[in-house]
Amino acid sequence: MVRAEFGFIKPEFCNLGEKPYKILGESVVTQARLSEPVRILKEEDSWYYIEMSDEYKGWIHSKDVDAVDERKWHKWLESPHVLVTESFSPILSVTDYRAINGAVMATMLRLVGENAGYYIVALPGGQAGLLSKNAGFVISSFGEIPKGSYDNIIETGKRFIGLPYFWGGTTPYGFDCSGFVQTLFLMNGYKLPRDADQQFEVGEVIEKREDLEKGDAVFFSTYAPGPSHIGIYIGNGEYIHSSGKTGVAINSFNPEAENYREDLDKKYIEARRYRL
Numbered sequence: 001m002v003r004a005e006f007g008f009i010k011p012e013f014c015n016l017g018e019k020p021y022k023i024l025g026e027s028v029v030t031q032a033r034l035s036e037p038v039r040i041l042k043e044e045d046s047w048y049y050i051e052m053s054d055e056y057k058g059w060i061h062s063k064d065v066d067a068v069d070e071r072k073w074h075k076w077l078e079s080p081h082v083l084v085t086e087s088f089s090p091i092l093s094v095t096d097y098r099a100i101n102g103a104v105m106a107t108m109l110r111l112v113g114e115n116a117g118y119y120i121v122a123l124p125g126g127q128a129g130l131l132s133k134n135a136g137f138v139i140s141s142f143g144e145i146p147k148g149s150y151d152n153i154i155e156t157g158k159r160f161i162g163l164p165y166f167w168g169g170t171t172p173y174g175f176d177c178s179g180f181v182q183t184l185f186l187m188n189g190y191k192l193p194r195d196a197d198q199q200f201e202v203g204e205v206i207e208k209r210e211d212l213e214k215g216d217a218v219f220f221s222t223y224a225p226g227p228s229h230i231g232i233y234i235g236n237g238e239y240i241h242s243s244g245k246t247g248v249a250i251n252s253f254n255p256e257a258e259n260y261r262e263d264l265d266k267k268y269i270e271a272r273r274y275r276l
Contacts, residue, residue: 004043004067007050008076008124009036009060012102013171016058020047028168029058030179030194033107035124037077037142038065053143054182056194066124077142080111082119082131085187087159087172089135094120094128101129104171106183108142147276148188150215157184157232157240160248169242177230180242181217184232190274200227203272209253212271220267227269 009032016030017023030052032038038050041057048065051057068076084107091101091109101123103109109131113120118130119138139145157180166174170183178196185192192199200219206212212233218241220229231241237254243264251261253268 005040006070006073007038007040007048007065007067008073009034009038010064010066010124013104013173014060014064015168016050016052016056016060018058020044020059023059023061026167030056030168031170032060033171034101034103035107035109037073040065040067054191054194076110076122079141081108081139081142082111082121082136083108083139083145083187084131084136086135089131091121091123091129091131092118094130097130100127103131103135104173106170106186108139109136110142111138143191145186145189147190149276153184153188153215153232154234154240156187157248158250160242161240161250162247163242164247165242165244167244175242175248177242180248181230181232185274188276190276192274196227196230199230200269200272203274206271206273209268209271213273215276216271216273218271219269220264221269222264222267229264229267233271 013031013033015023015028017027018029032052037053040048040050042049046062047059048062049059084103084105087105089103090099091103093100109121111119112122117133121129121131123129164174167176169175170179182192206216214235216233218231218233218239219227222229231239233239238250238252240250242248252259253265
């Protein structure tokens, strides 16, 4: 039997783990959203080791992947898609309008048609579904997201203030620090690598804190040496981030501010500017 090499994620989202059977807690390395295209690099028992579109890798159970041939995979990606902008959106049956799946923000679904009030989207596994036109907008192909603005990034991030932290999270069910930043920039047409240390290696270096501008990524050395935590500078000495202590929150570099975090202030390294 020839091993499958390409596929798409079938559930609303799922965890990728560091090893087969290790997909919970701190074994989570990242998450994949519905219809995420993946390359299947190897198989062990009923588990796939996959690479996602951001080149991040992890283990996932084969039941969560619709394996396809390379031609179908590329054709799917080159087709128009709908980018989901709502935090959570049900996908309904085309026959009886019952919920058959769900899509979280930043999910990209292949568009196959439209009717009054709904996009008709293709789902991995061959089923079609209905997605409200209020839930997203059409893009020319997978990943081709129009450039947004730093204001859009920040305002989208503020929607999630108070959301609990989730290790490895990249969805509105819970983000980790780098997953939060990666997702916000992706929604505005900028593709970042997955982890904080990788994100530190791209963009324009901003060494001095007084040179910070709205939208800059600010880095901290927290649980591990080097850049292990990231947030987004929002102006007036404040930054928004997803922290293990607070979840998504806005904190300040100003010691006189109520939302000052002394621990992070002392662990600040420097910033990066990603040009939209």
